[in-house]
Amino acid sequence: MNNATTIPIEATAETPWTLPYRGTVGMACLIIAEAAIFIIFVVAYIFYIGKSLSGPTPAQVLELPIFGTICLLSSSFTVHYAVAALRKNNLRGTTLGLASTVLLGTIFLITTAREWYHLIHDEGLTIQTNLFGTTYYSLVGLHATHVVVGLIMLSLVLFFSLTGRLKEEHEKKLDVLSLYWHFVDAVWVIVFLVVYVLGR
Amino acid sequence: MTTTSVMEAIDETPTAERGRPPLNVIYEWLTTVDHKKIGLMYIMYALVFLLIGGVEAMLMRIQLAVPNNHFVSPQVFNQLFTMHGTTMVFFVGMPILFGFGNYLVPLMIGARDMAFPRLNAFSFWISAFAGVLLYYSYIGASGLYAAGSAPDVGWFAYAPLTAKVFSPGHSTDYWTLAVFLSGVGSIGTALNIVTTTLCMRCKGMKLSRMPLLVWLYLVMSSMVFVAVSPLTAAQIMLTLDRYIGSHFFDTQAGGSAVLWMHFFWIFGHPEVYILVLPAFAFVNEIIPVFSRKAIFGYPAMVAATVGIGFISMSVWAHHMFTVGLGAAGNTFFVFATMVISVPTGIKIFNWLATIWGGKIIFATPMIFCIAFLFQFLIAGLTGIMLAAAPFTWQLGNSYFVVAHFHYVLVGAIVVALFGAFYYWYPKVTGRMMDERLGKWHFWLFIIGFHLTFDFMHVPGLLGMPRRIYTYEAGRGWGTLNLIVGIGAIFQAAGVLCFVYNLVWAYYKGKEAGHDPWDAWTLEWSTQSPPPAYNFAIEPTVNSRRPLWDLKHPEDTDSEYER
Numbered sequence: 001m002n003n004a005t006t007i008p009i010e011a012t013a014e015t016p017w018t019l020p021y022r023g024t025v026g027m028a029c030l031i032i033a034e035a036a037i038f039i040i041f042v043v044a045y046i047f048y049i050g051k052s053l054s055g056p057t058p059a060q061v062l063e064l065p066i067f068g069t070i071c072l073l074s075s076s077f078t079v080h081y082a083v084a085a086l087r088k089n090n091l092r093g094t095t096l097g098l099a100s101t102v103l104l105g106t107i108f109l110i111t112t113a114r115e116w117y118h119l120i121h122d123e124g125l126t127i128q129t130n131l132f133g134t135t136y137y138s139l140v141g142l143h144a145t146h147v148v149v150g151l152i153m154l155s156l157v158l159f160f161s162l163t164g165r166l167k168e169e170h171e172k173k174l175d176v177l178s179l180y181w182h183f184v185d186a187v188w189v190i191v192f193l194v195v196y197v198l199g200r
Numbered sequence: 201m202t203t204t205s206v207m208e209a210i211d212e213t214p215t216a217e218r219g220r221p222p223l224n225v226i227y228e229w230l231t232t233v234d235h236k237k238i239g240l241m242y243i244m245y246a247l248v249f250l251l252i253g254g255v256e257a258m259l260m261r262i263q264l265a266v267p268n269n270h271f272v273s274p275q276v277f278n279q280l281f282t283m284h285g286t287t288m289v290f291f292v293g294m295p296i297l298f299g300f301g302n303y304l305v306p307l308m309i310g311a312r313d314m315a316f317p318r319l320n321a322f323s324f325w326i327s328a329f330a331g332v333l334l335y336y337s338y339i340g341a342s343g344l345y346a347a348g349s350a351p352d353v354g355w356f357a358y359a360p361l362t363a364k365v366f367s368p369g370h371s372t373d374y375w376t377l378a379v380f381l382s383g384v385g386s387i388g389t390a391l392n393i394v395t396t397t398l399c400m401r402c403k404g405m406k407l408s409r410m411p412l413l414v415w416l417y418l419v420m421s422s423m424v425f426v427a428v429s430p431l432t433a434a435q436i437m438l439t440l441d442r443y444i445g446s447h448f449f450d451t452q453a454g455g456s457a458v459l460w461m462h463f464f465w466i467f468g469h470p471e472v473y474i475l476v477l478p479a480f481a482f483v484n485e486i487i488p489v490f491s492r493k494a495i496f497g498y499p500a501m502v503a504a505t506v507g508i509g510f511i512s513m514s515v516w517a518h519h520m521f522t523v524g525l526g527a528a529g530n531t532f533f534v535f536a537t538m539v540i541s542v543p544t545g546i547k548i549f550n551w552l553a554t555i556w557g558g559k560i561i562f563a564t565p566m567i568f569c570i571a572f573l574f575q576f577l578i579a580g581l582t583g584i585m586l587a588a589a590p591f592t593w594q595l596g597n598s599y600f601v602v603a604h605f606h607y608v609l610v611g612a613i614v615v616a617l618f619g620a621f622y623y624w625y626p627k628v629t630g631r632m633m634d635e636r637l638g639k640w641h642f643w644l645f646i647i648g649f650h651l652t653f654d655f656m657h658v659p660g661l662l663g664m665p666r667r668i669y670t671y672e673a674g675r676g677w678g679t680l681n682l683i684v685g686i687g688a689i690f691q692a693a694g695v696l697c698f699v700y701n702l703v704w705a706y707y708k709g710k711e712a713g714h715d716p717w718d719a720w721t722l723e724w725s726t727q728s729p730p731p732a733y734n735f736a737i738e739p740t741v742n743s744r745r746p747l748w749d750l751k752h753p754e755d756t757d758s759e760y761e762r
Contacts, residue, residue: 007725007739008746022315022399029391029425036429040463044437044448053454127446131454134446138437 023176031183034146038187041142042194045135049199052130058200061123068111069192072147075104076185079154079178089168091161098158101181105151112144136195143191146184153177233317234732235302238324240628242299245328246292247699252335253287254695256280258688265685267673277669278352283334285355286375289471290382291331293613297478298323298389300620301417303628305393307723307730308411310402310739315395319388327385330378337374351375354667356468357438359449359460364442373442380435383428390424393417402722403740409761411721411744412495415502416481419509420474426513427470434463458523465516473512476608477505479616480547483569486623487551489719490566491558494745494757497550504543504550511540521592530589537587544580548573563717564638568619571646575611582607582657597667600660606653618645618698625702626716630728631709633701641697648690655683720745 049058082097116137119125127137157174160166166174229237260280263271272280302320306313314320337350349371353361362372397418401410410418437448438460447453449460488495495501517525517533525533551573560566582604585591595601618641625633659677671677715724725747726735743749743757 006750007735007737008722008742008750009737009740017403019399019401022395025398026316026391026395029394029422032422033387033391033425033429036426037433040430040433040466041437044459047456047459048454051454127440127444131447134440134448134455138440138446138448142436 021172023172024179027176027179031179034183035187038142038190041135041139042190045139045194045199048131048135052132054130056123056125056129056132058132058136058195061119061125062196062200063115064196065111065115065192068108068115069188071104071111072108072188073185075101075108076182078104079181083171083175083178086166086168086171086174091164091166094166094174095158095161098154098161102151102154102158105147105154109144109147109151112140139191139195143184143187146187150177150181150184154181231321233313233321235306235314235317235320236628236730236732236734238320239299239301239303241328242295242302242324245331246296246299249287249291249331250296251695253284253292254692256284256287258692260284261685261688263669264671264681266682267671267675267678269670272669274669275349275352278354278667279350281667282351282354282375286334286351286379287331288609289355289475290379291327291334293475293609294382294386295324295327295331296617297420297475298327298386298393300478300482300617300624301393301421302389304624304723305396305414305417306400307627307726307734308414308721309397309400309405310722310735310741311396311400312734313400314392315399316392320392323385323388323392326388327382330381330385333374333381334378337371340370340374356461356464358464359438359455359457360451362438362442362460363450373439376435376438376442380432380439383432383435386424386428387432390421390428393421397421402735402738405741408499409741409744412484412498412501413481413721416477416484416505419505420477420481423470423474423477423509423512427467427474430463431467434460434467437463458520461520461523462517465519466513468519469516470512472605472608473508475613477508479572479613480505482616482620482623483551483572485719485721486565486569486619487554489623489717490561490563490569491555492561493554493558494748495550496553496556497546498744500546501550504546507543508540511536511543515540518587518589518592521589522596534587534589538584541580541584548577548580563622564633564635564642565619565623565717567639567642568615568622571642572612572616572619575607575615575649579604579607579611595660597665598660599664599666600657602666603653603656603660606656611649611653615645615649618642621698621702623717624723625705626712627723627728627730629706629709630712631705632712632716633705633709637697637701637704641694641701643694644690644697645694648687648692648694651687651690652684653687655680655687659684715747718751720748722746725750 078097078100080097082094082101085091085093085097125133125136127133154177157166157177229241232238259272260277263269263277302314305311334351349369351357351371351374353367353372353375357372357375360366362376397410397414407415437446440446441448441450447455449455449457451457484495484501515533515537517529518537521530521533555570582600586595586601586604622633622638625631659680662676662680664671664675664677671681712728714726714728716728717724722735722739722741723730725739739746743761745757749756749758
């Protein structure tokens with residue numbers, strides 16, 4: 001048999017052919033996978049509520065991190081503003097939105113760090129102390145890791161934005177990054193409810 | 201419909217590239233982001249591990265062939281079954297199936313590459329690194345304490361055996377890290393396959409026109425997100441337990457060993473379906489071509505696949521009937537497990553209906569698919585037996601269970617894979633594999649398979665537990681185990697025929713041409729092997745069988761599918 005090939009093509013194209021943007025679909029897949037990881041940690045947390053053999057208990061040491069939560073949740077709005085501004089080619093607005101997102105995210109991280117410092121030094125609660133410590137530090141730590149990763153990526157975009165390399169055509173890519181950031185915020189809502197409301 | 205023929209003028213690369221220095225070739229393969237090359241590397245890497253895992257199985261069969269044997273020590277035997285299981289699932293099954301997916305999905309949907317080529321390369325190399333890491337434990341597992349030890353905690357690594365006190369040294373850490381990294385690679389590739397399928401289809405390739413193989417890979421990859429991620433999470437917890445003293449699975453501090461079982465099997469059972477769906481996918485493509493009929497019940501096949509995907513997420517605790525879940529839990533998981541046989545049954549009937557009344561061609565790919573049908577049916581039937589909780593109370597952890605899941609993994613998945621090799625080898629290399637050697641491979645392997653795994657059910661029924669390194673004479677297990685071992689020799693001989701055939705055909709096989717099987721999906725419309733860009737022009741399709749339409753303009757599928 002010879003190797004002559006024929007590739008089918010249609011003479012008259014049908015209805016216009018549009019497919020979803022691959023960045024968005026890829027990020028959606030990543031979010032599903034990450035959500036599954038978080039679910040396992042949340043399940044472990046809920047499963048071990050009240051099962052610690054020794055203290056301290058959540059009710060004794062945990063306080064509602066209202067300020068950090070407000071900061072993190074408002075950063076969702078600022079990153080959304082950054083994307084919307086870039087879509088309208090408002091580059092100054094984008095820079096402003098990105099800068100405030102990075103700032104708010106960093107403030108959140110600092111509140112978490114202060115909380116951990118307090119728990120470790122004043123209350124003597126470490127990951128080895130009891131099941132509460134084990135599940136608390138791993139769940140909150142996993143979330144904080146995601147915040148750090150998000151902040152690194154956002155800072156990179158902020159750097160590009162400040163040096164004038166971020167253009168309107170990058171709008172879809174920034175949108176994909178903002179999806180990740182919204183996900184990190186949504187996870188915090190769950191973590192907040194489970195750790196500070198349900199678990200206390 | 202119009203056609204453009206021949207674009208060979210564009211593709212001068214293969215002839216021009218002959219006689220390049222080997223270093224250039226190696227450099228090209230190491231740095232490639234081409235989905236075909238990455239797919240082939242996945243497959244080659246999996247074949248190497250298949251041989252390693254096969255040797256481990258042979259060593260275990262030699263040890264068990266006669267009672268009171270001292271061929272290997274109990275410690276080595278523990279390492280053998282751990283490494284065999286881990287290797288076969290994570291470093292043979294996953295990579296070989298992702299390899300085929302990588303190679304075939306873009307070709308079948310008329311795309312030039314995957315959606316994220318560099319992520320694709322990353323996923324491959326991280327999985328490859330994980331496999332090397334696992335085997336490095338043989339020489340590197342904690343120099344002083346456990347030099348030359350391999351993981352020995354079993355492939356599902358139940359707590360608290362994996363705790364630092366019971367598994368000192370680093371062998372278990374090598375296992376954890378290897379499985380973790382392989383999971384990262386799997387999630388990356390799965391993400392890539394889903395995105396490619398949704399975003400890279402050529403004009404006219406609606407979801408309802410995609411080849412079933414692509415559909416099944418789409419479902420399988422989506423399952424990876426929700427099945428492999430829990431295992432990744434559980435490995436993080438285990439590492440925290442072992443390294444910084446957390447208490448997730450530490451029963452002394454109130455932790456739960458059963459929680460690990462849940463987390464592992466939430467991964468473990470969907471994983472079986474993740475492995476078997478690609479096997480279904482191959483059969484979906486091969487059976488119609490060699491029956492000369494379109495697949496029977498395309499929408500039902502898609503629905504059944506999606507159904508399997510969903511139901512398989514809710515059956516994991518049937519691995520834990522002997523733990524004592526309570527009546528309500530047991531009933532739910534018995535029911536869920538039995539329900540999954542409905543969509544699976546739909547598939548078997550659809551394959552039979554496709555063959556029914558067709559002009560069947562008994563080429564090597566087809567005979568492997570027919571063997572698949574019978575063996576998968578039997579594997580499913582013992583599966584329904586084990587789905588009944590009281591049956592598992594009697595036979596849980598016995599050789600009956602081992603025989604059952606090997607019937608699925610070898611009798612269905614490996615056999616379908618062999619069929620896929622014979623079917624797509626001409627596309628990949630441009631040469632046909634030898635039919636006569638193929639028949640030798642088939643018969644040796646099938647005879648060996650049935651000797652091994654049919655007879656393996658019986659010692660299980662007679663009470664032989666799995667994972668014992670030897671047994672007394674006079675329990676009635678001796679002869680049966682000897683037969684099982686002899687079957688393994690036949691299988692090994694069959695695999696040798698196969699490997700010889702692969703190598704021989706690469707140099708001496710008959711020229712295949714671009715479409716040796718007179719098939720209907722897009723990959724057969726380009727050259728064999730396909731050029732780096734796959735298609736010189738973007739194809740457009742009007743039906744599920746674009747090449748049928750092309751070859752039979754008077755009777756096109758698009759007429760019926762409107």
